[in-house]
Amino acid sequence: MLTLQYIPFNEIENLSSERRIAKLMAIVKKNKIILMQGRLKATEEAGLIEKTMEEVNREFKGIELCTIYPTLDKNGKVSKQIKQAVVKMLMGDREGLTIIGPATVVKEIKRNPDKIELLTHNLNSRKNLGGK
């Protein structure tokens, strides 16, 4: 079974960067996929990757991460969209959606201007891997 956990921005808004990362990691390590309202700051994303690498082991292989920007102008160019995204990333805010999933569950998150594709591993085979 695939579990998605929604986190509204106000749940992390008043947390320090360290506590935000710790909260997200704790959920991902329970094999849940996080749908978080808003974005982390750029430095927090790097911090999340650092923390992820510290935690990698036989069962936990890392994360898949993707941020979606709802302010994208459908008629606008992708370049403009990414530029806006990078600028907004510096601050971190409640706009957009962040998807974070454990790499053992989420194989890949494909992003293109119009849609997000979340490819998952075969959960049965994952179970087998975990049971080795």
Next chain:
Amino acid sequence: MIDTFKALLNKLIPSLFAKKKHMKIGLYGPPNSGKTSTANRICKDWLGEDVLMGTVSEIAHETREIQTKENIHMKKKGKELTFNLIDTPGIATKIDYEDFLKHKLNKKVAKERAKEATKGVIEAIKWLDNMDCVIVVLDSTTNPYSQVNITIIGNLAARNIPVVIAANKIDLKKANVKSIEAAFPQYPVIGISAEEGTNMEELYESIVKMVK
């Protein structure tokens, strides 16, 4: 007598005889984008044919520790630049030793490589704060809209570190420099082939221009 005079001057003007610190130019990017190949090409071009930064491999995470080459003196169009070149491990959000098994590494070696690779990613991120300027090396045959690319660029922007993007592997058929230009229009993008040495002059001009 001369030494005494030098010491006196040194006290008066401490920076006069202090060892000059060169700027640090880092190579960042996802695994297998060609950071070490680019570093090797820069070393060959400016330090001599026999000088290499590190070994390259088809298997991801070949570079798992920070590598440095000091005192690279670059001259371009009347401008000069001396810097230390820092090659960093590829930044990734996941590392699975089983991926290395596909390359016929044995289990023990694969696990060790994965463990070292995780440390390498952490080290690469920590070194971001030390960089004066960064060459982001991206594989021009792959989709540039990956979160790792965006996170790297976002972190450099957050630190106000000047960036030039090297769209590597233009010698390959699938190369698409335009897609990288479209993804990151706020940065100079230079299509290169580090392996064949194509367009390196243009990259050097861009580096010198960026830091001067």
